[in-house]
Amino acid sequence: MVAEIGPSNIEAAFLLEALKKGTRVDGRGIYDYRTLKIACGPTYGLAEVQLGQTRVLARVSCEVTRPFPDRPTEGIVLFNTELSNMAGPGLESSSKSSTQEVAISRMVERVIKQSRAIDSEALCILAGEKVWTIRIDIHFLDHGGNLIDAASIAAIAALRHFRRPDVTIDGEDAIIHDVRERNPVPLSIHHTPICVTFGFFGVDGELLVLDPSLLEEQVQVSSFTITLNAHREICALNKAGGIPLSANQIQRCTQVALAKVDEVNEKIMLAVKATTA
Amino acid sequence: MTGVKVVLPGDIIDTQQPDGDEQAVIRLGPGLVQASDEVTAVTAGILRSNSETSQWWVVGNKRRYVAAEGEPVVGVVAARHGEGYRVDIGSAHDALLPLLAFEGATKRNKPNLAVGTAVYARVVVANSVMDPEIECFNSHTGKSEGYGELAEGFMFKCSLGLARRLIDTKAPVLAALGKGLPFEVAVGVNGRVWVNAGTVQSTILVANAIRNSEYLDAKQCRQMVKELLEKQ
Numbered sequence: 220m221v222a223e224i225g226p227s228n229i230e231a232a233f234l235l236e237a238l239k240k241g242t243r244v245d246g247r248g249i250y251d252y253r254t255l256k257i258a259c260g261p262t263y264g265l266a267e268v269q270l271g272q273t274r275v276l277a278r279v280s281c282e283v284t285r286p287f288p289d290r291p292t293e294g295i296v297l298f299n300t301e302l303s304n305m306a307g308p309g310l311e312s313s314s315k316s317s318t319q320e321v322a323i324s325r326m327v328e329r330v331i332k333q334s335r336a337i338d339s340e341a342l343c344i345l346a347g348e349k350v351w352t353i354r355i356d357i358h359f360l361d362h363g364g365n366l367i368d369a370a371s372i373a374a375i376a377a378l379r380h381f382r383r384p385d386v387t388i389d390g391e392d393a394i395i396h397d398v399r400e401r402n403p404v405p406l407s408i409h410h411t412p413i414c415v416t417f418g419f420f421g422v423d424g425e426l427l428v429l430d431p432s433l434l435e436e437q438v439q440v441s442s443f444t445i446t447l448n449a450h451r452e453i454c455a456l457n458k459a460g461g462i463p464l465s466a467n468q469i470q471r472c473t474q475v476a477l478a479k480v481d482e483v484n485e486k487i488m489l490a491v492k493a494t495t496a
Numbered sequence: 497m498t499g500v501k502v503v504l505p506g507d508i509i510d511t512q513q514p515d516g517d518e519q520a521v522i523r524l525g526p527g528l529v530q531a532s533d534e535v536t537a538v539t540a541g542i543l544r545s546n547s548e549t550s551q552w553w554v555v556g557n558k559r560r561y562v563a564a565e566g567e568p569v570v571g572v573v574a575a576r577h578g579e580g581y582r583v584d585i586g587s588a589h590d591a592l593l594p595l596l597a598f599e600g601a602t603k604r605n606k607p608n609l610a611v612g613t614a615v616y617a618r619v620v621v622a623n624s625v626m627d628p629e630i631e632c633f634n635s636h637t638g639k640s641e642g643y644g645e646l647a648e649g650f651m652f653k654c655s656l657g658l659a660r661r662l663i664d665t666k667a668p669v670l671a672a673l674g675k676g677l678p679f680e681v682a683v684g685v686n687g688r689v690w691v692n693a694g695t696v697q698s699t700i701l702v703a704n705a706i707r708n709s710e711y712l713d714a715k716q717c718r719q720m721v722k723e724l725l726e727k728q
Contacts, residue, residue: 227572228612229690233650237696244650246704308560308586 231438238426245271245432250475252430253365255483257376257490263403264381266490268373271432272363277373278356279381283395286343286350294342295352296332300324300359300370307362307433319366326457327357327370330412330446334454337378338407344386344393351383353406364433367444367457371414372483379491381406405495410448412455413483415476417443424462429475445472447480503527503537503554511535511545511552525553526564526660557657561586561686563619563628568643568663570651570684571630573613581609583617586653586686589627593617597631599640607645614646614690616682646682649692650699656687658710669709672721673702681706701728 441461541556
């Protein structure tokens with residue numbers, strides 16, 4: 220397998236020249252997101268997100284397990300990502316996950332788990348005995364850049380779309396009702412964290428773009444991901460390496476991200492509602 | 497031909513024309529190979545043929561390039577060796593570009609390409625047991641014939657199906673664009689297209705028009721190009 224050698228010199232030079240003039244090579248403005256399409260279903264907990272050329276599929280499933288001994292009343296949320304060379308020829312096909320995959324998977328996990336988007340206590344069936352384990356599988360189908368945003372949107376849309384079987388508790392016994400017997404119930408989700416990623420270019424990172432494409436990701440000198448929810452709360456910030464950024468730039472990013480989060484949130488709600496009504 | 501015949505890799509193709517000459521020499525194009533006495537498809541797509549020239553080929557769409565002799569490709573220099581460059585052409589293995597495979601190159605005077613340089617070249621060796629080999633000139637005439645380093649402009653990737661359609665100089669999107677503004681284009685059938693229209697804005701316009709044309713017919717292409725040119 221040939222390792223991806225990155226963009227050619229003319230691509231990188233042209234991209235920077237275009238950015239200095241305030242345009243991007245795919246014709247977008249610097250604060251434009253690519254076309255975002257979210258499709259949920261046909262089964263519960265399945266969401267496919269298309270962000271320009273990037274495609275991500277998220278699948279949520281559940282099973283009854285024993286809780287961790289130190290957290291007897293909390294359900295378990297597991298994440299699993301699959302970034303194979305199906306998504307792009309430059310990606311490794313080996314079973315060991317690449318650094319890029321680890322970075323994405325940790326970011327999505329941090330965004331959803333540590334912002335307490337999922338009410339893990341609502342996943343408890345019998346304290347210390349039985350809880351729901353929610354598993355989120357994220358498959359990257361096509362790598363067109365900005366996998367983090369697409370993955371987080373797919374994960375949260377799938378979680379919103381998911382329905383788990385209903386449970387009734389009778390003393391020490393829990394009865395899990397078949398979905399044909401009783402309508403399955405949605406998960407208790409407190410808020411919808413959404414990642415918005417920026418790419419920085421130029422010597423001091425003075426040029427910035429929203430939602431970098433694959434080529435832009437390869438040329439950028441730094442990237443910055445900000446995670447917000449619909450209540451305008453910052454859930455996570457992520458800046459892994461790259462050149463340092465000024466406080467002004469971070470403020471500017473936050474302002475732009477605030478506007479984008481509302482749009483994305485609305486799209487997720489529409490997609491979920493359309494298939495669960 | 498009546499109807500559309502879809503072939504899959506491994507299908508054996510019956511190249512006998514109903515009223516054709518049995519002795520006619522048939523010529524195989526992209527997607528077909530000869531294995532002993534039979535012609536076999538190696539890609540999925542629609543089988544096409546020209547009964548007058550006895551040519552057969554498969555029209556399909558993929559995103560991963562498999563090198564074939566004689567095809568023009570756009571590659572990116574990945575490394576420099578003693579006797580040549582290693583060039584990424586998007587196939588499973590990098591291609592070899594000998595230092596002397598340029599117009600007017602001699603042992604003392606040969607082009608010096610940096611890693612990351614884009615080149616337009618033609619595949620000369622492509623088989624299953626060797627790395628592909630490319631050259632930036634016609635070895636019979638010694639002329640460059642348009643091949644060589646791509647110095648300015650912009651390169652973008654597209655599907656292999658679109659790239660093959662663009663190779664045709666009558667491709668509707670290129671014709672429509674050509675009426676609106678002057679530009680240069682080098683199409684590699686490995687799904688890489690290089691364009692240069694002088695200014696940044698026009699180059700982006702040309703690149704986007706070509707990318708958008710993938711699923712449009714000739715009339716829609718003209719309309720799309722017209723709208724893009726008006727917006728500029």
